[in-house]
Amino acid sequence: MSAGPYNYSYIFKYIIIGDMGVGKSCLLHQFTEKKFMASCPHTIGVEFGTRIIEVDKQKIKLQIWDTAGQERFRAVTRSYYRGAAGALMVYDITRRSTYNHLSSWLTDTRNLTNPSTVIFLIGNKSDLESTREVTYEEAKKFADENGLMFAEASAMTGQNVEEAFLETARKIYQSIQDGRLDLNSSESGVQHKPAQPGRTSLTSDAQNNKDNCSC
Amino acid sequence: MRYEGKLPRCPRGEDSEHTTFTISPPPPPPPPPSTSTSDQNLKRMGIPDTHADFKQWLHAMKMVARLPGGMPAEFRRKLWLALSDRYLQTKGINWDEEGEKYLSEQWDEDDEELGIQIVKDLHRTGSSLCSGPSGTINQAKLKRVLLGYSRFNPEVGYCQGFNMLGALILQVMDKNEADSIKVMILLIEGLLPRGYFCGSLGGLQTDMAVFRELLGTKLPKLARHLQKLQGPEGAFEPPLTNVFTMQWFLTLFCTCLPIPFVLRIWDLILIEGSDVLLRTALAIWGLLEGRILVTKTADDFYCKMGALSAELVNGNLIDCNSLIQRIVDIGAIHDLHKMREKHLHNITKLKESSSLKIFYSDEEGESDEDSRLAVTATAWGLRSGRRASLGLPTNLRNAGDGKEKMNLDISLLKKQYDKLRERQRQAHIILTAAVARQPPANPQSNSLQVNQLLVGKNAILSNKGKRLGPPQGAVPPIRAPKSSKQGKSGAPKSPKPAETLHWKDMDEKQRRGSLKWREMQKDGKKPTIKDDSDIVKPYRISKIDKVFKCILSHQQHLGNWFFVYWS
Numbered sequence: 001m002s003a004g005p006y007n008y009s010y011i012f013k014y015i016i017i018g019d020m021g022v023g024k025s026c027l028l029h030q031f032t033e034k035k036f037m038a039s040c041p042h043t044i045g046v047e048f049g050t051r052i053i054e055v056d057k058q059k060i061k062l063q064i065w066d067t068a069g070q071e072r073f074r075a076v077t078r079s080y081y082r083g084a085a086g087a088l089m090v091y092d093i094t095r096r097s098t099y100n101h102l103s104s105w106l107t108d109t110r111n112l113t114n115p116s117t118v119i120f121l122i123g124n125k126s127d128l129e130s131t132r133e134v135t136y137e138e139a140k141k142f143a144d145e146n147g148l149m150f151a152e153a154s155a156m157t158g159q160n161v162e163e164a165f166l167e168t169a170r171k172i173y174q175s176i177q178d179g180r181l182d183l184n185s186s187e188s189g190v191q192h193k194p195a196q197p198g199r200t201s202l203t204s205d206a207q208n209n210k211d212n213c214s215c
Numbered sequence: 216m217r218y219e220g221k222l223p224r225c226p227r228g229e230d231s232e233h234t235t236f237t238i239s240p241p242p243p244p245p246p247p248p249s250t251s252t253s254d255q256n257l258k259r260m261g262i263p264d265t266h267a268d269f270k271q272w273l274h275a276m277k278m279v280a281r282l283p284g285g286m287p288a289e290f291r292r293k294l295w296l297a298l299s300d301r302y303l304q305t306k307g308i309n310w311d312e313e314g315e316k317y318l319s320e321q322w323d324e325d326d327e328e329l330g331i332q333i334v335k336d337l338h339r340t341g342s343s344l345c346s347g348p349s350g351t352i353n354q355a356k357l358k359r360v361l362l363g364y365s366r367f368n369p370e371v372g373y374c375q376g377f378n379m380l381g382a383l384i385l386q387v388m389d390k391n392e393a394d395s396i397k398v399m400i401l402l403i404e405g406l407l408p409r410g411y412f413c414g415s416l417g418g419l420q421t422d423m424a425v426f427r428e429l430l431g432t433k434l435p436k437l438a439r440h441l442q443k444l445q446g447p448e449g450a451f452e453p454p455l456t457n458v459f460t461m462q463w464f465l466t467l468f469c470t471c472l473p474i475p476f477v478l479r480i481w482d483l484i485l486i487e488g489s490d491v492l493l494r495t496a497l498a499i500w501g502l503l504e505g506r507i508l509v510t511k512t513a514d515d516f517y518c519k520m521g522a523l524s525a526e527l528v529n530g531n532l533i534d535c536n537s538l539i540q541r542i543v544d545i546g547a548i549h550d551l552h553k554m555r556e557k558h559l560h561n562i563t564k565l566k567e568s569s570s571l572k573i574f575y576s577d578e579e580g581e582s583d584e585d586s587r588l589a590v591t592a593t594a595w596g597l598r599s600g601r602r603a604s605l606g607l608p609t610n611l612r613n614a615g616d617g618k619e620k621m622n623l624d625i626s627l628l629k630k631q632y633d634k635l636r637e638r639q640r641q642a643h644i645i646l647t648a649a650v651a652r653q654p655p656a657n658p659q660s661n662s663l664q665v666n667q668l669l670v671g672k673n674a675i676l677s678n679k680g681k682r683l684g685p686p687q688g689a690v691p692p693i694r695a696p697k698s699s700k701q702g703k704s705g706a707p708k709s710p711k712p713a714e715t716l717h718w719k720d721m722d723e724k725q726r727r728g729s730l731k732w733r734e735m736q737k738d739g740k741k742p743t744i745k746d747d748s749d750i751v752k753p754y755r756i757s758k759i760d761k762v763f764k765c766i767l768s769h770q771q772h773l774g775n776w777f778f779v780y781w782s
Contacts, residue, residue, distance in 0.1 A: 011514055020375065021335045041341040044376050044470060045461035048517060063514060070332075070375045075415035076461060083451025187451050191514070 008052050008059035012172055013189040014165075015081055017105050018090035019098040020069030023124040026155035027090065028066045031165050036156045043068045046080055053166060055173045062169065074108070081112035085181075085189030086120065086168040093123045093152060096133040106146060114187045116180055118171045122164050123152040269301070273486060280482040281543050283536045291482060292387055298485050299397035302405040314393055317363035326362060329373050333361045336375060341470075342382035356392055357381050363396040364403075371403060374412035376465045383469050387478065402467075407489050408555060411464070417562055423460050424558040426493055429548070430456065433497055437504045444513045452513050459520065460496055468495060472538075473530040479539055490548040498541035502533055 016024045020042070029037045032049045047066045052059055065084070067077040081087070087109050091098040102121070109119060121143045123134065136152055143150035149167060153160035175181040176190065183192050276294060280286055286294065303310050322330065337345060337354045344353045360381045365372040381399060388394040403412060410418030431438040441455045462470060467484065469477045483491040500507075503523055510516040526532045533541075548554075 020332070039339050039341070039346075041339050041470075042336050042375055044379075044465050046458050047462075048458065048521075050518065050521075061514070063517070068375055072374060072413065072416060075417075076420060079453040079457070082453075189451075 008061040009192065010058065010060045010173075010176075011191040012060055012062050012085045012169055013083060014062055014064040014086040014088060014168070015084045016064065016066045016088045016090060017077075017081075017109065018069060019092070019095075019101050019105075022069065022090045022092040022095075022098050023155045024069060024088075024090050025066050027088070027122065027124060027153065027161055027164075028064055030155045030158055030161045031064075034158070036158070045073060046077055051165075053169055055166070055169050058173065060169055060173070062165065064165075078108065078112055081109060083187050083189045084113050084117055085172045086118045087113060088120050088122055088164060088168065089148070090122045090124050091134070091139075092125050093134050093139075094125050094128050094131040099123075099134045099139065102142065106148075114185075114189075116175055117189065118149065118168050118175070119147075120149040120151075120164050120168045122160075123150075124155055126152040126159060127154040127157050277486050280479070280486055281539065285479040285535075285539070286482055288387075291478065292389060294482070295384075295387060295398050295401075295485060296394050299394070299401040302401045303397060306405075310393075310397065314396075317366045317396055318359055318392060325369065326366070329362060329365050330358070332373050333358055333365075333378070336378045340378040340382050342379065342386075344382045344386055353382075353385070353390070356390055357385055360385060360392050360395045360399065363392065364399045367396065367400060368404065371413040377412070379466050379469050383474070383477065383481075401485070406484060407492075417559065419461065419464055420562045421555050421558045422464055422493065423454075423457055424561060425551070425554045426460050426496055427454055427456060428554060428558070429493055429497060430500060433545070434501055434504060437500060437507060440508050440510075441516070444510065444516050446513070455513060455516055456500070458517075459524070463496055463499075464492055467492065471524060471527055473528065473535070476530065476535045476538060479535060480542070483539070483542065487547070490551050491542065493548060493551070494542045494545040495538075497545055498538060499527065501541065502538075 016028060018024055025040050025043050025047070026037060028049050029035070029040055032051045043066050045068055049064045049066065050061060051064075052061045054060070065080045067073065067080065089102065089105050089109065091102055093099075106119070109117070121139065123136070123139050139152075140150055142148075149164075149171065151160045151164050151167075153164055155161060172181070172190065176183065181188050181190060183190055279290075300310070337358055340354075340357070344350075345357065357378065361373055361377055364377070364381075377399075380402070381395065384395045384398045384402075385392070388398060408418040408422065410416065410421070412419070427438070430441075445452045445455050459471075467477070468480055472480070480491065480495055503520075506519065506523060507516060510519050523532070
């Protein structure tokens with residue numbers, strides 16, 4: 001927590017998105033606190049959580065932005081999509097409507113993040129098998145068609161929660177190793193050794209893309 | 216693996232050890248709960264009827280609220296109710312007649328939909344009211360209050376966070392549902408700016424921006440530091456204060472401070488108005504300043520704030536009286552209205568650049584509020600040719616002539632223009648063949664002389680003159696040759712007035728050579744469109760033209776988007 005010597009090499013920025021009540025905050029809470037919060041207060045606007053993980057012997061700090069799911073909050077949560085290295089897109093396997101809205105969430109994500117942002121689709125509440133409305137196969141197909149990573153998880157039992165967050169981090173780390181992710185771009189959602197204050201370098205690309213209309 | 220916690224949330228307990236007074240244990244509330252006790256209250260508090268007397272009375276209340284220890288709980292309940300009753304009265308709402316239907320047990324279809332959303336949040340309100348032995352009964356009460364409010368104002372309906380506000384109000388109002396709805400109405404409609412909880416939360420976003428401006432003037436050192444941590448303008452880090460002020464404002468601080476603090480702040484809001492929100496935020500950031508100035512990165516800052524938020528919720532950083540004193544000392548923010556107007560404009564701009572709505576269908580993600588504003592912009596834009604007869608839309612005429620307001624409208628116009636252009640493009644693809652078969656329409660005869668910048672293809676007319684294709688104006692008519700109207704006033708011509716529409720037909724060189732509006736500014740050239748200048752102030756017109764030029768300058772960029780999107 002302190003500003004002392006950093007004990008991690010990277011910061012990855014994540015966002016968690018999806019309809020209201022699908023369990024976004026519970027997934028985050030399960031991941032950061034390793035327990036299930038039955039009456040987890042719903043998110044107001046945006047909240048964040050952090051946890052340090054290890055990938056390939058590298059310590060990575062995940063800075064995770066949890067968003068409110070109600071439609072009207074989208075305008076205020078959108079600004080947190082930008083510069084996310086990972087996006088966890090969550091639906092509830094027991095409510096088909098939350099699955100049906102995925103394409104809209106995906107459009108938002110694609111429009112507002114960079115092409116190398118890793119998107120992980122999570123079908124939450126996998127413990128509620130008896131009331132399932134979306135099959136694994138159907139969601140898997142959707143994920144494959146759209147190039148998303150996918151798993152069904154349960155914030156209640158903790159099943160696959162850790163895996164989803166870690167798999168996403170591994171994929172991002174892989175992108176860095178392959179040189180596909182430009183660490184100098186503030187858009188990448190990744191900071192390496194946060195030794196310097198703030199982010200001082202903007203790539204020319206980012207500068208070209210930014211809307212400099214001042215009318 | 217190590218883990219660090221999530222941003223702590225307020226336990227929202229009823230009382231805390233820091234309380235300087237308590238919400239007195241509710242005296243046995245006289246049933247039935249649905250009947251308002253306002254009349255007796257008004258009398259008992261000696262609330263005067265005349266305006267002058269009321270002002271004096273309110274001033275006295277203000278003094279009481281500022282006293283150390285604040286208002287006694289029973290007094291608070293009466294004050295809130297009296298103010299709510301008065302608000303309803305001034306709005307001409309006869310609660311005795313109408314109140315009943317908001318608490319009706321009969322549900323219609325809309326109620327079902329809202330009910331689902333509300334119920335989903337009830338158990339996660341986090342208030343002590345909704346847990347414990349009487350939790351279920353209280354949850355049912357809260358649900359009726361929230362549904363009641365959404366029936367009163369369907370446009371706002373239910374916004375996540377209302378459950379927290381509602382729970383606290385119910386507590387203060389001795390669980391009287393009707394009275395609680397009244398207080399919600401006063402808070403949301405009478406006190407907070409429009410759009411705090413509905414549409415795209417434009418009012419809230421505005422206040423977040425207004426707050427940043429205030430921070431710059433009242434706590435410049437902190438503001439500069441936060442700006443440094445955020446990185447250069449255009450970096451992908453949202454303003455650092457946003458995540459906190461957003462939550463503070465949305466819940467009126469009830470998730471971030473001990474409840475006794477919150478109640479005293481709400482007293483001030485009810486008596487003094489919504490600027491108390493901004494003053495409270497300033498007081499809190501001022502309190503945290505020293506601890507924040509030592510953070511070295513944005514991530515550092517967020518982690519620090521996580522810890523500080525926990526301290527705030529527990530009331531460890533400041534005692535209630537000192538906080539209230541700070542809020543009082545900051546003093547009323549006098550030009551708040553102007554600041555809000557100004558920032559509304561920027562919010563609209565931000566929305567455009569971040570949401571890329573031109574790719575969306577009309578239904579998707581567009582709020583009623585947006586649509587309405589967009590319609591205004593469209594109407595204004597499309598009427599330019601016949602405004603002499605129609606006049607400006609009322610809302611623009613009444614806009615107080617503020618330049619800021621104009622800016623907003625210009626932004627909307629620009630946004631609408633983006634949409635129109637995309638539609639036009641799509642229409643062009645679909646209708647190319649159809650156009651070839653249709654007799655060309657006479658552009659002069661078209662009463663909807665669309666702004667020349669929208670001109671491109673024929674409107675599709677059947678022989679009977681009925682519309683066959685897209686709505687009028689969606690596919691603009693052929694432009695009058697040489698746009699002769701422009702010359703009339705002898706103003707310098709807007710160079711290449713038609714290029715906006717034919718940009719994709721131009722070769723790259725031409726496109727690059729197109730005039731940027733910034734250059735125009737430098738030249739000091741006054742833009743054109745003269746035939747309406749007797750009605751519309753010149754700067755408005757020039758503004759429109761600049762906006763279009765600005766769009767023009769982005770056309771190559773837009774072209775790239777299209778390419779990506781369509782490929």
